[in-house]
Amino acid sequence: MSTTDLSEQEIIRRNSLTDLRDMGIEPYPQAGYEVNATSHDIREVFDPEKGNFQNVSMAGRVMSRRIMGKASFAELMDEKGRIQLYFNRDEICPGEDKTLYNEVFKKHLDIGDFIGVKGYAFVTQTGEKSLHIKEFTLLSKSLRVLPVVKEKDGVLYDAFTDPEQRYRQRYVDLVVNPQVKEVFIKRAKIINTMRQMFNEQGYLEVETPILQAIPGGAAARPFTTHHNALNIPLYLRVANELYLKRLIVGGFDGVYEFAKDFRNEGMDRTHNPEFTVMEIYVAYKDYFWMMEFTEQMLERVAMALHGHTKVKVGNNEIDFKAPYRRLTMTDAIKERTGIDITGMNEDQLRKTCKDLHVEVDATFGKGKMIDELFGSKCEHYLIQPTFITDYPIEMSPLCKRHRSNPELTERFELMVNGKELCNAYTELNDPIDQLGRFQDQMKLSEKGDDEAMFIDLDFVRALEYGMPPTSGMGIGIDRLTMFMTGQESIQDVLFFPQMRPEKKAKVDGPEDFVNIGVPEVWAEHLIKAGYTSVAKLKEEKATQIHQNLNGFRKKNKLEIPALQLNEVEKWLNG
């Protein structure tokens, strides 16, 4: 990077770097720094009566400075928060040489720099617990200017708020917006609470392939990649269900995985192309058992996080206290529309959808129409946690047929705040039925349903060896985190949400064109003719550029010689 690209403040900081080195101070020292207290300790544990924390060594980032003659205050931020530091010139520099205070501290230390400090805790005249500094060490210099966010009585001043910058430069967001950190600490706590519960039951945490030759387990469009050595296409998994069930076949009675899944579909407030799902499979259980397990799990997560079960999401207060309401899909539709779809055939359903202004097309089978009905008429009304049960067989190819109605499956989804949170089955373990269902999916696919599942014959083979009765459940960790922390956008529960890559529209000057061999008389005209950068010029064919430029010369009656094609070719190859 040339210095011309830098702002004034960045140049000043780089100059400080040189000055510090000239003084014999290394701005990026190798040695570690002993830390024996955190800002939290001073704020909460330090007690002036007890006289503790009198020999403290701390490290962190300088977040503000107030210099008043020979005395200064600064704020140090470590992982636990901020603590005020007091510097006195004659204590930092006991002898005649006041360079360390006047030059190093006052001139060459900036907001954002990491320093280490040693001193003792005390209370200032205004009553703030602070650290009286006896010596300080520069640990790492910051060359970019952090946004300075100030806060008084809970009101933020000059907050760093632009979503694009916050997501692209999450490191800055985390430094200056402490509440952002909290969301991610809670996210970790959610996962740890679940893991702890599963481990207590003796279930095994496993890892299964992300690169799959057949992307199975969910109806979704996968990302495609290619393996060079095998010379085959591979897909990024859309689900891990089929692998976890293979492990149940193999003899594990309870397996779970916190898995990154990938779906090549739209992005919005609740969808990111890569997202985290927890899937768990337990042998000898059915979906009734799984409902109880799920509600207990969520209640426990809420308690671990908040100490109670009520959570505010947008304008709604959601109570995760078990048990949750159970409602069959048909009853849900009946409740909202007054229409009982029990026993309807495809034509009757199509007419019902039409009457209710639910859009369906010819590729839709029975199951998908029922799903549309539910999706548009019921889903967003289900605010409090509700188990929707007994889905049509057509849309649940991995789920066991309902014990009392062969058109339905033993499946539930947990709806919260109008959104799907969990999905669970009494798993299909009849290999012949499974193969048939896969074949039905093929037919749907041929009919034009581009989400229909592929046939995984190895999975069928595994079932043929025998899988015990099993219930499985999947839960979206990102959405769960959104609910549990009250965030309304998935981007706020992912450290690095997917963004379009940053690109600067590069505009070159005439000298850049001269560098690749363009005559000076032409360089400026090239830019006017629309070739605003060398890269843009090189994207085009020499013949086309040649014609365009000579056309430009003629049109503008330029008093310069016409170009030859071989000249243009030289620029492109140069």
Added chain:
RNA sequence: GAUUCAGUAGCUCAGUCGGUAGAGCACAUCCCUUUUAAGGAUGGGGUCCUGGGUUCGAAUCCCAGCUGGAUCACCA
């Protein structure tokens, strides 16, 4: 994908009717013996997202593009 809003200093934002680009914080210089959004004074800092167009003149009006947000559509 559609609609819509936005993009101005390191950050947060003003910018009237089209007429020399502004504030606060941050930064620099000087002064200053414990301050709390926090000392005081002075000063520097701009590709007004990019490219075209209209105009004597564009941050401002028009067109196209880029990036992001919101809403909708799609999507488990």
